[in-house]
Structure formats: structure tokens, C-alpha cells
Amino acid sequence: MDLIYTMTTSAAATDVITLADRASAAVDTNIWLSILYMVLALVSIGALTAVLGIVLIYAERKIAGHFQCRLGPMRVGPHGILQTVADTLKLLLKEDVVPASADKAMHFAAPLMSLMATVLVLGVIPYSPILQVTDVNIGILYVTAVSGLGVMGILLGGWSSNNKWSLVGGMRAAAQMISYEISATLSVLVMVLFASTLSLNGIVQSQESGWWIWRAHGTGLVAFVIFIIASTAEINRTPFDIPEGESELTGGFHTEYSGLRFAFFFLSEFINMFAASAIAATLFLGGWMPFYIEGFETFNKITSLLPPTLWFLGKTAFLIFIFMWFRWTFPRLRVDQLMRLEWKILLPIGFINLIAAAVIVLTKFYFFPV
Amino acid sequence: MTEQIKKETRKIGLKDIPVAVVSPLKKAQSGLSALASLAKGMRLTFSYFRRPSKIVTQQYPENRATLKFPPRYRAMLKLIYEDNGYHRCTACGLCDKACPNGSIKVITRKGATTGRVELDRYIWRLDSCVMCNACVQACPFDALEMGHEFENAVYDRRLLVFNLNRYAGPPASVMLKAEESLRPAMTEKRDRYGGPVPLNGAQIPVVKPLTIQEGDL
Structure with a gap:
């Protein structure tokens, strides 16, 4: 604990130690220690995936219940906390049905690809100054690229099922995700402009005197809103869940999936939600950085009493709650409305916002000191 | 515009x-x-x-004792009994006519002392009733209501046809005008499963009849 406090309260906050750093430092002296760190990284990412799946699905069902005047799961364990465990067991034990005319190899690969794309993102997210697998110096570019792979999984799943509804769902997903990727990237670029780094940890550290959402002269707020809308679409959640579209496509791309393969798709959806919230928190809400105001030393000391991991988790949980709130309030959009929202509304706003941010950064035309 | x-x-x-x-x-x-x-x-x-009090879900069957029913919940048809134990049914048969699928049969008799038509048996078929509430709305004397007893599963469908009235005799308005000493002679007890119902008084040893309310039998 002391380590965390000294790191955040002093100027030494820039010293970030990731698991990859530790592994590479130990490589010359003790190869086994290095391997241990790598295994630790793998295990912790795996464990995080599992825990996130269980916690987020339970939270979703509970929150959905309360949004709709219901209770949600109540029977398995006290207040239903073991419901997800029971569901997972059920999915594991279920028969894995593969359609006779499906493309077997692709049908098998699609859910794995979808899950892989989301799990890879978890590796670069800075959970706290000392809790990160690796700090890639092109972190945010890596996140955008890797999470874009998720579309491949969904498209493959839709294609290989050899079912017209699945195919329509997969195609819709591809069209939607590629469209909204643009808006999300444009709003990420605004933050990159202000932070002048692509490294996720660098972006967090650039927010030491205030979070970008309000330090970026309004462009931060606009970018944040666009990013939230675009990532809601990218992670296929209502009101943008037309790839699934139960009412019209009987489940969309995962119509023909059952058992463990369906569980993979389901899990990757929830991990995606966590990843999107974590990235939004990192870019706009300061990541693990506590709420600091420059010059208010006492106030900063008080806010750093809470460890950085809790700050990060709190911000992420808040954004996840927002996503769930969206889902249980808004009706689903039509396909053409979805495309209009992206190409005619979000994209122009995103471009204007990016240009405004560029002008502000280049001319140092700040309304108030940053 | x-x-x-x-x-x-x-x-x-x-x-x-x-x-x-x-x-x-x-x-x-x-x-x-x-x-x-x-x-x-x-x-x-x-x-x-943020308002858990708005939750409508109830944890049935744990909350059997504290079940909350919506005001217009409709389940078992009941004859309303006043505090003195007399119903209000004049055996006019309007409910019988209003019933869309003949689930109600009102059997009348001539009162021994009054000489007027009065209720003998009020036979209701739970198995064919659709809970449409037409009988309650048709009743000019407010003698009927839809009760809340909904756990009506039985092992013998004959148990689903039964008498609603506890006694054969005139309604409360007539009873109260009569002298106290004459009243017992005007009424006759009615069994839930007696008379022209499929069970007709027979006993099914293993099977329990539907919820028998206080004052029944």
C-alpha cells in the first residue's frame, strides 16, 4: 500500500512498472523469475476474464431487473449471486450443436476469434501504476486495431453457420462496427492530440492535473459523448444491437451457436463492454489517476487516500452502469437510422471536434490554463 | 403549424x-x-x-402469508357473506344468463316459510370459468365477487365443480326482516360438493378438496 501512496502523491508517479518490465528486467539475472512473471500475466488475464464474466453478467441481470421493477435472479444463492455460476455450468454441460451444412472449421474459430480480440485488449489497460501487463508505446492504436478484430469473429460466425439470419446478422455487425469505429477513433484522436502520446499509461499520466473530459475545453466532453455512443454500437448493445436483433433475426450471428461456443460469444460481449468502459475511463476520466486539482495540495492528498485501482474500477463501473442504463431504456434502432446517425451526425461532429481540438492544441488558444 | x-x-x-x-x-x-x-x-x-418499493415481483411461495394482490385481481368466484353470515343472492339468475360459457348454474327452490323463490344451490364450474367478471358485473345486488384464491390445482377434475352457497335460503335482506326464532327454519345447510355436481357428496379419500373457507360445510 505504501508503495502506491508514494507513487501517486509524489512526483515519482511517472515510474510505471508493468509485468512486462519486470519480466524483461529479470531476464538476464534469473530466467525462471522472468518466466514466472509471464505466467503470472497470463493467469491474471485469464482470471480477470472469468471474474469479469461472472460479475458483469450477474450485475447486468440484477440491474436490468431493478430498471424494470423486477428483482432479477433471487434463487441461486443469497440474492442470486451464484446464478452466473449455475448458468455457466449449464452452458458447459449443454450439447454443442453444429449445423450439418456449416463450415466446421470457421464455425469453430469464430467464437474463439471474438473472445481473443477482446481478451488481448485487457493486456494493455493500465489498472494501476503497478498493475498492467505491458505498456505498449502505441497502446491506443493497438486497442483500436485489436478490438476491430472482433468484427471478424462475428462475421465468420454469421457466414459459417450457413443460415440466412446468421449471415444477415453478421453482415449488419460488420457494417455497424466498421462505421462506428471511425467515430470512436476520431474521438480517441482528440485525446491523443492533447496528451501527445499513444501510450495508455502516458495518457493517464498526462491527466495528473485534471481529467481530459473537462480540461480539453469542451472538445473533451464532445469526444467523450461520441466515444460512448460509438462504443455502445461497437460492442453491439442496445440501442445498437441490430446484429442480434432477436425480433427480426432470431439471435443474429449466434443463432446457430449453442453450449460452450455460445458462451464464448456471450463472454466476449461482456468483456468487450468492460474494455470499452476501461478505455473510455482511461482516455477521458483519468484512468487510475485520482481526482486531482492543481494547486490544491491538501485536496489532492485526500483523494489519493483511495488506491488507484479503486479509482480505475470505480470509473469503469460507472461507465458500465451507463451502458446498462442505455440498454434497458432505449429501443433498438432501425438499420437505416443507425447508419444515418453515424455518417450524417456523429461523423461530421467528430471531424469538427477534431479540427477544433487541433486548432486549440496548435495555437495554444486556451480559454483557461490547462 | x-x-x-x-x-x-x-x-x-x-x-x-x-x-x-x-x-x-x-x-x-x-x-x-x-x-x-x-x-x-x-x-x-x-x-x-433507485426506488426498490416500486418492485412488483413477489417471492412466491415464500411470501404466501403476505401476498399482495392488485385491486382487480380475479380468481375464485365467491358469494359475499355479510357479517351476520347471510349472503345477498336473491337467485334472480342474471349471472347465470350473463355467463358466456355456462359456468354458473343457479338452482332455485320455493321457500318453505316465505313461499317465495330463493337460492337452493349456486353451482360454479371452475374448470370452464374464464374469469371474465361478467357475472359480478351483472349482479344487481352485489352478491358476487372475484376472490384471490389461485392455488386451485386438484388431482380430480370433479372437484372443480361445486356449490358456492353455504345455505339454501333467502338473502340477508329477507332474513333480517324475519323474526330471530324463525330464521333457522328458513335456511338449510348446503355442502360444497353435494347435490347435482359430479362428485355428488362422494368422498375421495386421498384427494383434498379445494380451499374450504371459514363457515363452509
Whole structure:
């Protein structure tokens, strides 16, 4: 604990130690220690995936219940906390049905690809100054690229099922995700402009005197809103869940999936939600950085009493709650409305916002000191 | 709406299709109102979220004792008994006529002392009743109501046809006019499963009859 406090309260906050750093430092002296760190990284990412799946699905069902005047799961364990465990067991034990005319190899690969794309993102997210697998110096570019792979999984799943509804769902997903990727990237670029780094940890550290959402002269707020809308679409959640579209496509791309393969798709959806919230928190809400105001030393000391991991988790949980709130309030959009929202509304706003941010950064035309 | 919407045509394919031209200001206005309505929806769902008292789900069967019923919940048909133990049914048969599928049969008799038509048996078929409430609405004397007993599963369908009345005799209005000493002679006890019902007084040893209310039998 002391380590965390000294790191955040002093100027030494820039010293970030990731698991990859530790592994590479130990490589010359003790190869086994290095391997241990790598295994630790793998295990912790795996464990995080599992825990996130269980916690987020339970939270979703509970929150959905309360949004709709219901209770949600109540029977398995006290207040239903073991419901997800029971569901997972059920999915594991279920028969894995593969359609006779499906493309077997692709049908098998699609859910794995979808899950892989989301799990890879978890590796670069800075959970706290000392809790990160690796700090890639092109972190945010890596996140955008890797999470874009998720579309491949969904498209493959839709294609290989050899079912017209699945195919329509997969195609819709591809069209939607590629469209909204643009808006999300444009709003990420605004933050990159202000932070002048692509490294996720660098972006967090650039927010030491205030979070970008309000330090970026309004462009931060606009970018944040666009990013939230675009990532809601990218992670296929209502009101943008037309790839699934139960009412019209009987489940969309995962119509023909059952058992463990369906569980993979389901899990990757929830991990995606966590990843999107974590990235939004990192870019706009300061990541693990506590709420600091420059010059208010006492106030900063008080806010750093809470460890950085809790700050990060709190911000992420808040954004996840927002996503769930969206889902249980808004009706689903039509396909053409979805495309209009992206190409005619979000994209122009995103471009204007990016240009405004560029002008502000280049001319140092700040309304108030940053 | 004072502003006229300009009508234009646009060539789509080979045809000229009329297109309504909306000014950008109007578009922005409608966009803002859309945002406002989204915010309204979010406010509503959040108000449900933070008020657990609004939850309608009930933890049946644990809460059997404290079950809450909506005011218009309809289940078992009941004859209303006043505090003195007399019902209000005059055996007019309007409920019988109102019933859409003949689930009600009102059997009358001639009263021994009054000499007037009075209720003998009020036979109700739970197995064919659709709980439409027509009988309750048809009753001019408010003698009927839809009760809340809904755990009506039985192992023998003959148990689903039974008498609703505890006694054969005139309604409360007539009984109260009669002298106290004469009243017992005017009424006759009625069994739940007696008379022209499928069970007709027979006993099924293993099977329990439907919820028997206080004062029945």
C-alpha cells in the first residue's frame, strides 16, 4: 500500500512498472523469475476474464431487473449471486450443436476469434501504476486495431453457420462496427492530440492535473459523448444491437451457436463492454489517476487516500452502469437510422471536434490554463 | 403549424418521388426533442432503479402469508357473506344468463316459510370459468365477487365443480326482516360438493378438496 501512496502523491508517479518490465528486467539475472512473471500475466488475464464474466453478467441481470421493477435472479444463492455460476455450468454441460451444412472449421474459430480480440485488449489497460501487463508505446492504436478484430469473429460466425439470419446478422455487425469505429477513433484522436502520446499509461499520466473530459475545453466532453455512443454500437448493445436483433433475426450471428461456443460469444460481449468502459475511463476520466486539482495540495492528498485501482474500477463501473442504463431504456434502432446517425451526425461532429481540438492544441488558444 | 412544408420531387430510379423538404432548423429542433425524450426515458428507468418499493415481483411461495394482490385481481368466484353470515343472492339468475360459457348454474327452490323463490344451490364450474367478471358485473345486488384464491390445482377434475352457497335460503335482506326464532327454519345447510355436481357428496379419500373457507360445510 505504501508503495502506491508514494507513487501517486509524489512526483515519482511517472515510474510505471508493468509485468512486462519486470519480466524483461529479470531476464538476464534469473530466467525462471522472468518466466514466472509471464505466467503470472497470463493467469491474471485469464482470471480477470472469468471474474469479469461472472460479475458483469450477474450485475447486468440484477440491474436490468431493478430498471424494470423486477428483482432479477433471487434463487441461486443469497440474492442470486451464484446464478452466473449455475448458468455457466449449464452452458458447459449443454450439447454443442453444429449445423450439418456449416463450415466446421470457421464455425469453430469464430467464437474463439471474438473472445481473443477482446481478451488481448485487457493486456494493455493500465489498472494501476503497478498493475498492467505491458505498456505498449502505441497502446491506443493497438486497442483500436485489436478490438476491430472482433468484427471478424462475428462475421465468420454469421457466414459459417450457413443460415440466412446468421449471415444477415453478421453482415449488419460488420457494417455497424466498421462505421462506428471511425467515430470512436476520431474521438480517441482528440485525446491523443492533447496528451501527445499513444501510450495508455502516458495518457493517464498526462491527466495528473485534471481529467481530459473537462480540461480539453469542451472538445473533451464532445469526444467523450461520441466515444460512448460509438462504443455502445461497437460492442453491439442496445440501442445498437441490430446484429442480434432477436425480433427480426432470431439471435443474429449466434443463432446457430449453442453450449460452450455460445458462451464464448456471450463472454466476449461482456468483456468487450468492460474494455470499452476501461478505455473510455482511461482516455477521458483519468484512468487510475485520482481526482486531482492543481494547486490544491491538501485536496489532492485526500483523494489519493483511495488506491488507484479503486479509482480505475470505480470509473469503469460507472461507465458500465451507463451502458446498462442505455440498454434497458432505449429501443433498438432501425438499420437505416443507425447508419444515418453515424455518417450524417456523429461523423461530421467528430471531424469538427477534431479540427477544433487541433486548432486549440496548435495555437495554444486556451480559454483557461490547462 | 404555420410554416408550409415545401414539396419537391426527387428522381429515384425512373420516377419522380415527392419529397418533403424540412429546413435544417426544423431538423435540429426534432433532433433536440429526440434527445430530450431519451433523457426522459433514462430518468424514468433510473427512478425505478433507485426506488426498490416500486418492485412488483413477489417471492412466491415464500411470501404466501403476505401476498399482495392488485385491486382487480380475479380468481375464485365467491358469494359475499355479510357479517351476520347471510349472503345477498336473491337467485334472480342474471349471472347465470350473463355467463358466456355456462359456468354458473343457479338452482332455485320455493321457500318453505316465505313461499317465495330463493337460492337452493349456486353451482360454479371452475374448470370452464374464464374469469371474465361478467357475472359480478351483472349482479344487481352485489352478491358476487372475484376472490384471490389461485392455488386451485386438484388431482380430480370433479372437484372443480361445486356449490358456492353455504345455505339454501333467502338473502340477508329477507332474513333480517324475519323474526330471530324463525330464521333457522328458513335456511338449510348446503355442502360444497353435494347435490347435482359430479362428485355428488362422494368422498375421495386421498384427494383434498379445494380451499374450504371459514363457515363452509
